Amino acid sequence: MREEEGRSFADFVAREQAGLLRLAVLLAGDRGHAEDLVQTALLRTYRHWPRISRSGPPSAYVRRVLVTAHTSWRRRLSTSEQVVEAVPDRAAPAAADADEELRTALRALPVRMRTAVVLRYFEDLSEQQTAELMGCAASTVNTQTARGLARLRAALTPLTPAHGEELR
Known part of the structure; x- marks a missing residue:
């Protein structure tokens, strides 16, 4: 990737990362998983950035990658077993804000x-x-x-x- 395209991608990430993370948190329900989703989406986008940035606004493409990654992760989790030594105690719901x-x-x-x-x-x-x-x-x-x-x-x-x- 050329230096100019690298700067273009960095500018895009700086502009859009907070919004992508907000979307990912709402989709995943967990900030850690959401951060992983955003990183996955940005990595997949970076690989094809020159083509993506030439074809129009990249925000829609990245959101699509984010949703697709979330869906595929959910499918993988639903079909795989997760063994734990002990079931964690659930915390009583605190007085939460809206x-x-x-x-x-x-x-x-x-x-x-x-x-x-x-x-x-x-x-x-x-x-x-x-x-x-x-x-x-x-x-x-x-x-x-x-x-x-x-x-x-x-x-x-x-x-x-x-x-x-x-x-x-």
């Missing part, structure tokens, strides 16, 4: 649903752009988004007593 509650609710969604919701509402992509990144039809994006939002509403709506009743 952002943490949202992240927890997002992590509870199935991968495709979470991906659709994150790309549509956190990345503010259109249905068609989201469908292209996910490799599916726009109607699938609509279905996954609607179901994901319904689950998020249910998970985030505080239990309120019916009129005249007391919560136990």
Whole structure:
């Protein structure tokens, strides 16, 4: 890669890395895994940077690589066994702020649903752009988004007593 292209890539990373990490955290639900995803996406992008940068804005390409990497990692994890000596104790949920509650609710969604919701509402992509990144039809994006939002509403709506009743 020429020096000029190397600088172009470095400028792109400096500009976009925070946004890519934010997207990856929302997709993966874990900052460490998200950082790995971003590094994987940037490495794959770097290999083909001259071609990618000439063909238009590279942000969409990198987001696509990020989503694809996340999907393939999830598939690998779901088909492989992970043996541990002892099951870790789960910490009692602390009094979390609204952002943490949202992240927890997002992590509870199935991968495709979470991906659709994150790309549509956190990345503010259109249905068609989201469908292209996910490799599916726009109607699938609509279905996954609607179901994901319904689950998020249910998970985030505080239990309120019916009129005249007391919560136990």
